[in-house]
Structures are given as C-alpha cells and as structure tokens.
Amino acid sequence: MEPAEIFPHSGGVIGVSWLMIALPLLGAAILLLGGRRTDRWGHFLGVAMSLASFVVGVLTFVELLGLGEEQRRRVVELFEFIPGMVNMGLLVDPLSISFVLLITGVGSLIHIYSIGYMSHDPGRRRFFAYLNLFVAAMLLLVLADNYVGMFIGWEGVGLASYLLIGFWQHKPSAATAAQKAFIVNRVGDFGLLVAMFLIWTTFGSFAYGPVLGAAGDANVPATAIGLLLLLGACGKSAQLPLQSWLLDAMEGPTPVSALIHAATMVTAGVYLIVRSGAFFQAAPTAQLVVTIVGVATLLAGAIIGTAKDDIKKALAGSTMSQIGYMVLAAGLGPIGYAFAIAHLITHGFFKASMFLGAGSVMHAMNDEVDMRKYGGLASVMKVTWATFGLGYLAIIGFPLLSGYWTKDGIIEAAMEHSPILGWLAVIGAGLTGFYMSRVFFMTFHGKRRWAEDAHPHESPAVMTWPLILLSIGSVFGGAFLIVGNRFMTFLSPAVGAPEEPLGFHPFSVPGITTLVLVAIGAGYAWTKYGRSEVPAVAPRGSFLTTFARRDLYGDALNESLFMRPGQWLTRLAVFFDNRGVDGLVNGLAAGIGGSSGRLRRIQTGFARSYALSMLFGAAVVAGALLLVGNL
Amino acid sequence: MELYVPILVLAVLAAGFAVFSVTIAPFTGPKRWNRAKLDAYECGIDPTPQPVGGGRFPLKYMITAMLFIVFDIEIIFLYPWAVAFDQLGVFGLVEMVLFIVTVLVAYAYVWRRKGLDWD
C-alpha cells in the first residue's frame, strides 16, 4: 500500500499545532534571557512548557484520530521561509504524531525527574532552558513538512545536545566529549546537506509531498540520495562508522542521557530513514547498506555493552545496539517500518526508565558510575530496583513485555528478508540478554561493594514517579502497539504498508531460539555477576574483552584514519610555517637584541623555505601537466 | 620543437657561464683583503645594524639609482616612438606627452620631498 495523499489543513487543534514547538521555545527564551531572575521558578516553567506541549500533542492526536484513515496526513502552512524555495509548514501525520507523543510525553517525565536530579546544581535554570530548547528543536525536526525545516531542527537538537553534553564545562572530559559529538555529527550533517542539494537540484523542491511522491522516478539519483541520508542518520543515531561520540556523550547529566541520547534525539536517524522511505524503496543498494549498517551496529553495540563497567556507558552501548535494530528494520522497507517505530517508542520508555534508574542509583551513590562499586542495591532502593528491573526485562525481550513484541517483530521481518540478517539479529538478542543481565545483577544484586562513605537511599518522589510511569510503558507498550497490528494500521497512511502484514508467530524457530539464547545469556550473567564475587578492579580479560572495552578500537581507528594524517599534514605545514607565536616572539627578541645574524638567518631562512616550497610546487604542477598532456 | 633549440642553447650557455664564472673567480682573482672589502656589498657604507637606539641610514645611492631607472625606462619608450613618430601622428604625440607628464609627476614628487638633495 502506498502512503496516503497529503491534505492542506487549517483550523482546529491541528491548525495551531505550531504551539507545540513555540511553547518550549518560548520557555527556553525566557529562561536564557531572563537570567538569574528566573532561577527560583525557572524549572517549573520548563516543566510547564513541556507539559503544555504534550497536552497540545495529545489533543492533536485525538483530532487526527477523528479523521478518516486516508485523511490523516495534514499540512499546516505557516509562512514563506526562503522565497521561491521553501514554504515552511508542519506535517501532522501518524508518523510525526507518534514521535510527538514520545518526545513530549517522555520529555515531560524527564523534565519532572530533573527537578529532583538537578536540585543541587547551581546551573539548574540553564539546564531547563537547554532541555526546552531541545524539545522545541526535536519537535521541529519531526513536524516540519520539508527537508529544510527538518534540517534546522536537526541542527537545533545537535546544538542542544552539544550544550548539554558539555553542561558541566568544568569537567575537561565533558568539554572534550561535547566537541567530539559536535565534530562527528558534522560529518553526518554534511552527508545530509549534500543529499538536500541533490534533492533540490533533482526536484526543485524541499517539501516532502512533491519530493517523496516523485522519488521513484527513473532519473532520480535515489541511491546517492539514500546513501547520503544514511550518512546523516549514522551521525545522529550513532551508527557505524560514526558511532564513537555516543559513549563519550555520557559525560552529560543523566536526564540528558535518558532524553537525548537514548529516547529521542538518537532516534532521529531512524525517523529520517523512515520518512525518506520512498528513496530507499527506489534504491535496493541503499536499502542493503542500511540493513548492513543496522546489523553491524546492533552487534557492535552489544559487544561494547558486555565489557563496560561504567553503568551509563553499558547502557549507551545498549542504546547503539537497539537503534541498530531500528535501522535494520527501517532498511527492510514497509514491512519493517511499523516495527522500527514501535521498537523506537517502546525503547524510548524502557531505556529512559533504565537511564533514569541509573541516575537514581548514581544520585544515591555520590555520583559513582562504576558498577563494580555497586551491588546489593535492591534492598535499599526498592522502587528503582523494580522499575529498572521491568525495563531490563522489557529490553531483553521477556515474554509479553514491550521489547518482546517489538524486537521479535524486527527479527521476524529480517528473517523474511534475509536469513543471514535475521540470525545475526537473533545473536544480538542473545548478547542483549547477557549484557543487560550483567548490568542488572552487578548493580542490584550480589554482595555490597560500596565505597566507605556511600549511604544509598531511595530517591525523592519527584524522581521515582517518572520512573513508575515510564515502567508502565515498558511493560504494556509493546503489546498495545503490536497485538492485532494496531500500530501498523495506524502508521500505514504515513509510510505505506506491506502487501501482506507479517503475522505474529510466537513459536517460530527464530522466536524460540531467541528466547533460549536470552535465557542462556541471562543465566550466564547470573552465575558470573549475581552469584559469584565481582572483583573491584576489572580483570585483564582476554583479547576479546579488551577489544570490547576499547569500543572495538573505534577511537583508535578514527585516530589513525583521520587524526594522524591531519596532524601529519599540520606538522608538514609547520615546517614552512613555524611562525606561530613562537616564531614571532623569537623574531622580536632577536631584532631587539641586535643579533642581526640571527635575525637575518631567521628571515631569509623562512622566505627561502617559502620560495623553495613554491619552486617545488611549480615543478610538481609543470610535471603533472606534462604527464597529463602526454597521456 | 626546433624553434626552441636556440632557447635551450642560450639557457645552457647562460647557466654554464654563471657556473663557470662563480667557480673560477676564487682561483684566478687576486686576494688583497682590507676592511672596506670585507664590508657587506663593498659599498663603503656601514651596513645595518645602526648604533644602539636606532638611527636612520642613508638611502642616497638607492634613490638616485631608482630615479635613473625611471628615466631609463622613459627613454626606452621614447625610442620606438622616435622611429615611427610620423606614422603615429598627433595620437602618438599626445600619448607621449601624457606619458612624459606622468613620469614628471614622479619626478616632481621626488624633488619636492627632497629626494634630490644630497645632504
């Protein structure tokens, strides 16, 4: 089934859906411009704006449901943005509204949680301003009806992410991590930009309607556009090969990790791929690359997750891995879209709940993040233990909990497409069972390995209630969406639907195998981390463990591929250019000292080496021309 | 290609001459050193640096030499005009006057700025 037509819309709640973006943006503006005067009530304003946005979102959703199924794609024209090029408008359809509800719903809960989590931080107002800014940008990203608007939102969430990762500027590691995220994301962004250039030159428009409607035409460079979009998605969603920033991004405050680096922003890449599905369906090569990237990342993330002792980094590895599942599903075409988005939503719930749970643990343990210093916390933090446990069961795919439905759907769909992809995804699920159990048991069970001055206690209600609400989502969300193909039917006007929807086969061979593998993984984790002693210092481990601990040498690879040549080039240039500050100081000192010999040597020396480089360049240019001319 | 043979021959000759004269000079020339000879450029003027605290150094030779070049070039331009001035007619005359006036502007500048005073 093809996606439905897009209808212009005015009036009603949908007509004012721009409020969803405007309200948090206003909140951010007030908090940033208001300065210290807003310190006392700033966090409440932030929460209120986020909640208001959520309310508008729900009302919009209700109004959308009131329309006939084929009528559910509405464009609200706002204003002419770049004359003759871009008319800004909002596209309210099942896909965007699903994201809206996730962003504003989970976002509001995390806002509320942050009141407690950041209560001792002098920069709390600034934090809420950035959070509001993020929500506004993320909503623009998913609601814009054209690639330019989407891109502005895309950059906006990047900015918010950068600001929030580096929120604790005084930590050098945080500042570095922020810069790393920024740079890595630039690579992806420029893929996206070039894709947009191509889209403009091909279609003469940026709006989704005309562009995606014509994406299947014969003269469209769909493969190129698809691969460039994928590059953009990889940057934002921490997929191979642009995955390295996400682990470092855990330097930010934990609510940020939950909201931006688990539940919402990192899934923007999945949104991009699903939204631009028409290009990928027209380009099987691009689709194949998407699935390969997805599978590779889901395995890499899982392997990294098995070796991390830092609770947040272990969860970050898991996020990478789960997004890998979503990207895999998104690469499968219409058959996978519903599962990708459904998994995205349920993942939003259980991963946010676990991150916030981790935050709650850190809050209790004086910001200790090393799981080897946890253990036996279940008895002192009942609520956190229960909510984290439900999230944990959901992510490993415990039968009937959320993750079970959505992940199994992805595996089935992948199996349908190619057994290799399917079985790799099954192996990933088994790994998930192991590393998530490891996190859970190391943190909450086994012996207490606390630091001397640790006095863990349950977090305040303002932090536990969001946890409880989120875990409701992680328990029931999956069944609600998947049973009876409810979500697939809802989503189909926006993204299309497969000819025959995938039935749910709980007792298929892959399904059973998955459960068995997960059980083995969890059992092994229990014997290794639940029952037996966990050493306080990580043992040296095998080659494989080191490999995983070093993030699969992703950084080393980046370093040798990109950084080293860059430095080498710089050094080479410094040879002709060692005239930075040092040279200047030397030159001045020599001049004032009257040491003319030295001065002359420095001056003619440099001009000579410049001239030498010119001569050399001229020889190369002449040689090259001769070579080309005689070919 | 044959067009360039003379150029190549000339280049080889020029390079050969330069190398030859530089290498042969130390062997054949008389060596009678004195202080002035050891000074840079052998021009009789103390090279920089100047006495501590600065000071200006005379550029008289250079200014004179530069003025010479200006008029030298002017004469080079006057030659072809002189050869063909009857064919160029009034146009040539006007252009030449304009040219000489422009050169005179530079001359006037040097004169007014005391570039012609020796001390």
Added chain:
Amino acid sequence: MNNTFQAPTIEYGQLAPLLLVFGAAVVGVLIEAFAPRYLRKSFQVPLTFVSLLGAFALILVQVFVSGVPTAPAAMGAVAVDGPSLFIWGVILILAAVSVLLITDDDHFVPQAAAVPGSAEEDDALAEGAAHTEVYPLVLFAVGGMLLFAASNDLLMMFVALEVMSLPLYLLCGLARRRRLLSQEASVKYFLLGAFSSGFFLYGMALIYGFAGTVDLAGISRALGTVSGQDPLLLIGTALLGVGLLFKIGAAPFQAWKPDVYQGAPTPITALMASGTLVAAFGALLRVFWVALGNLDWDWRPVMWGVAILTMVLGAILAITQTDIKRMLAYSSIAHAGFLLVGVIATGDARQNADALSGILFYLLVYGITTVGAFAVVTVVRDAGGEAGHLSRWAGLGKRAPALAGVFAFFLLAFAGIPLTSGFFGKYAVFAAAATGGALPLVIVGVVSSAVAAFFYVRVIVLMFFSEPAADGPTIAVPSMGTAAVVTVAAAATVVLGVFPEPVLRLADQAASTLFIR
C-alpha cells in the same frame, strides 16, 4: 622596411573607470608633492572616495545606459565585458569600504623609514606625522586590480599585476604597531611576489614562443591549430598558472598569505583579502578559460589537485592557528580553494555561464564579509595594539555582545551556514561544479567546509562560552568609518543571505555573455 604603423585606437569611454582611478592616483601624488603637510589628508580622502565612487558610477552608466561592449578595447589589450564590469564593481565597492577603514590613522606608522623603536620614530609619533601617500598607493593598487581582471593580453596582464602588487608590498610595511612583523611581511611579500612574477613572465615567454602572440584570443586560436601537445606549451601553462595561483594563495603557493596578512596593517589586509583575491580570480579565469580553454583536458586534472590541496590545507591548518588574522588568512586560502572548484567546472556555454555567475557572486559576498571581519579585528585592542591572539578573544561575547555577535555572524557566513550570504555563494559554486561533473571535488569541498566550520564555531564558542580573561582586551570605540564598515558588511551579509535574488540575477546577466575575446 615597409613599416606602416597604424595609429592605435583607444576606447576612452570604456576605459573611463580605469583612467579615473589612475588619474586620481597621479593627482594624489601631486598633492603629496605640493600640498602643505597638514592639508594633505583633507585633500586625499575626498579625492580617493570621489574617484572610487565616480568609477563605480561610470560602470553603472556602461551597464545600464551605454550597454556592455561586445569587443575588446584598446586594440584588444583590455576586455571590458560583462564579467569585467561586475568584477570592477565588486573591486570598487570593496576598495571604497576598505578605504573607510584606512582613514583611521591609527593603523599606519607615522614615519615608515624610521628604525622601529628609535628616537626618530618617537619624534614622528609626537609630531603627529602620517603617510598620506597611503591613499595614492591604494588607488594605484586598485587601478592595477581593475586592469588585472580585464587584461586581454598577457603583457597587459603582467603590467597590471605589477601595478597592483608593488603598492601593496609597500603598504604591507606600514603597520603602526609591531613594526618588525610588518616590515618582515612586506619584504617577504615582495620577495615571493617577485619570485612568482618571474614564473608568470617565464610562462608568458614560453607561451609566446608557442603561439607567436600574447593576445589571449590569439593563444586560443593557436591552440586550435595544433594537434599533440607541445611540452613547452604545457610548461608555459604551468608557469603562468603558478604566477596566478600565487596571487590567489592556492596551495602549494599559499605560504606568504598568513605571514603577510598578519603583519600588514589590518585595513590593508582587508583590501588584499578581498580586492586582490577578486582581481586575481578575474585574471585566472580569463587566462584559463579564454586563452587556454581548449587545453582544459590538460590543465583540469592539475587544477583538481591544486583545488583539493588548497581546500584541505586551508581548512586543516586554520584549526591550529592561535592568531585571529592568521586564522582568517588560512580561511581565505580555503575559500580560494572553494572558488577554484568553480574555475574547474567548465563545460558548454550554459555550464560556463552558471559556473562564472557562481564565482562572481561568491567573490562579492566573500569580499564583503571579509572586510567586515577584519574591521571587527581592528576594534578589539589591548596595550600592544590589536589583540591578535585568540586567547584574548575569550569571553568577548560578555564584554561586547553586539560586536561579538556581528563577528560570529561573519564567521557563520564564512562557514556557509544557511541564511547568510556565504551559503548562497558556496551553493552557487558547488551546484555549478556538481552539474559540471566535478562531484568528487564538491564532496571534498563540502567536507573541508565542515572542517572549516569547526574552527569558525570554535571561535564563536570561545567568544560566548569562555570566561573573559581578567585583563582582556578593551573594545576601542570604533571610528565612524569602522562602524560604517561593520554595519554595511553585516547588512550586506544578511540581505544577500536572505534575499540574494537581485544580485544573483545581476551576476547571471554579467556571466551570460561570458568573456569576450
């Protein structure tokens, strides 16, 4: 001897802008010779502005009243065509804006011949001396730029090159502060410039040997008659290219740029970074498109290499710079690389017109933003003059939010962020190159832009998110001229970023006729 000379014809009307600028420069020299010292500046400044704006008006007359000429002027030596007129207009605007900066005496040394730090210098300073020769020198340089971009034969081009460069060599040595650095810049620029002129001249000689003419159209005709490649023609092309690439600061001939930009008085740097670049691109385009257009299969691969090296080197080296002017110099190198991408994007006439229009627009927006950025640099000062070191710029956003904001905006325009003029400039060039089959080059360009964006943003972050240094630089109250420059540049960057259509159309029109032969 049957020498029947024809008296040459000269189209004075077409050349009027050139003649006006050169004439004003000569009058400026006379003022220096005869006007009393205290009156000179009050003569020179109006003379300079009147001549620059008058020349601009004359161009407008040609474009809108008398029509763009269709044949070269002055016996084929100068081509006043659409691209020339556009480039002339750009150069004159940039020069006029730069002269606004130059009128601030604080940038220039009172007595250039005095040894730095000597008693004579102190005396001259106390006396309030000033080198008002700056104005005629600038006019000569601007006249040279105009001629350089419009020369239709190599000999004229070489004369223009020297007329443009010699005054600039001098002007570079006139910085009021950090005299040694300034003199060093001047000498280096002179030495290396002379070296590159040598390449140009030698290349010209070889090409003359090949074609028997220095006329660009004549060279093109001669190329059409040969089959097979004459090695000396290729070497001539290479050497001519080296001379021109030196002037635009393409790698590996870029070494002079950072040193010279840093040492020169900032208003002169602004003039060089904008005007010279525009003029040199005009000349480069003319040589490679008009004279050597038929040889493009040979020079294009080499130009690819140069463009890639220039973009990458400029972007990467800029990252490690600690001085704001050096950083802008490397940024200028990177931008020269981006512009080279447009030079390579040749094809059929339509394609050429698109690429040319993109380059013209890029030159305009880049030039204006550059002058604006250097104008901001002149205002941020500490005890030793301009606070060049980047660490001194930390927290500027807290001390002078408006100024830092404008500067950040200029940097974003350099980075080519949408809604700034730089975006459309880059877009115009890259789009033309992409349709011209240079997609890999465009990708390198886009990636270098990404790297470049990093160091621009680094400065912005430094200005807005770092704590100000305790003894940070003071923000000098900008003179009227400087304030006007910053305002005009910022306004142009916004307007051309949001509403580029009229100027783009003008560039399209100018490019539509391509270069006349």
